[in-house]
Amino acid sequence: MNRESVVAKKKFGQNFLKDESVLRKIVEAMPKNDNKVVEIGPGLGDLTKFLVDVKSVEAFEVDTDLCKLLQNTFEEEIITKRLHLHCGDVLEAWKNTLIDEPYDLVANLPYYIATNIILKALADPMCKNILVMVQLEVAEKFCATSGEKVFGSLGIIAQSVGEAKIVTKVPPTAFDPQPKIDSAVFLIQKSRDRSDKAFEDMLRVAFTQPRKTLMKNLSSKYEKAKLQEAFKELDLTLTIRPHQVSTKDYHQLYKMI
Ligand code: SAM
Numbered sequence: 001m002n003r004e005s006v007v008a009k010k011k012f013g014q015n016f017l018k019d020e021s022v023l024r025k026i027v028e029a030m031p032k033n034d035n036k037v038v039e040i041g042p043g044l045g046d047l048t049k050f051l052v053d054v055k056s057v058e059a060f061e062v063d064t065d066l067c068k069l070l071q072n073t074f075e076e077e078i079i080t081k082r083l084h085l086h087c088g089d090v091l092e093a094w095k096n097t098l099i100d101e102p103y104d105l106v107a108n109l110p111y112y113i114a115t116n117i118i119l120k121a122l123a124d125p126m127c128k129n130i131l132v133m134v135q136l137e138v139a140e141k142f143c144a145t146s147g148e149k150v151f152g153s154l155g156i157i158a159q160s161v162g163e164a165k166i167v168t169k170v171p172p173t174a175f176d177p178q179p180k181i182d183s184a185v186f187l188i189q190k191s192r193d194r195s196d197k198a199f200e201d202m203l204r205v206a207f208t209q210p211r212k213t214l215m216k217n218l219s220s221k222y223e224k225a226k227l228q229e230a231f232k233e234l235d236l237t238l239t240i241r242p243h244q245v246s247t248k249d250y251h252q253l254y255k256m257i
Helices: 020-028 046-054 064-073 075-079 111-123 136-143 153-161 197-206 214-219 224-233 247-256
Strands: 036-040 057-061 083-087 103-108 127-135 162-170 183-190
Touching: 020 046, 020 127, 020 162, 020 183, 036 046, 046 057, 046 103, 057 064, 064 075, 064 083, 075 083, 111 127, 111 136, 111 153, 111 183, 127 136, 136 153, 136 162, 136 183, 153 162, 153 183, 153 197, 153 247, 197 214, 197 247, 214 224, 224 247
Parallel strands: 036 057, 036 103, 057 083, 103 127
Antiparallel strands: 127 183, 162 183
């Protein structure tokens, strides 16, 4: 099998990035450090080629056909240990950490599991930075700040561990086959560990009905008197909506209730 005969498999979310200017932008946006790079879904290896030039790479690819192709394309890099190729489902390989040393995740992610992968990387203590291509809507949720309509639990979780920003938006024409939606590359630079599960449970309750007031959502699970006291102390009005509250206030609220 050669790369010309590859037919993209929908079930694995295969949209290959063809635009070299976007590949270059991804590499330019990589944080400068000595961390390893983990690439999830190297596909035909177009991004991988750029990555092995600057870092040593651990790549995880689920598609056995593509894995064979990659083994041929990167024969030399595999021998010299510049590239370590893991063939199989990355989610099955991922226990507490994905690899046993500090790494940055750099990838054009399969969109059907992108959010799940990012949340796992945020929780993985060995993962230090996340630079990924996902659908634009998901990137905007992770990068949103308080007051924006799309601000929700993903933005709060990202802000709780560090800083998130969009690097570049990418149109469907950059891919083959072309997806139906716009995409974006975004970067999360982690400076703290991910918040605990109970905090994230509270966020889920806070955003159950995003258009309703925060007080209404939270009172479905938490004691109303305690909530009223906490709102008063934090100067939050009883009519405030979940997306209008800052990440800092969510953390305070969590401590109080
Ligand atoms: N990196 C390539 C590029 O930029 O052209 C391919 C990106 S494509 C959007 C997503 C890749 O992730 C595909 O190669 C697909 O086979 C792979 N993939 C999908 N699900 C996966 C999983 N569970 N574990 C590892 N790789 C997976």
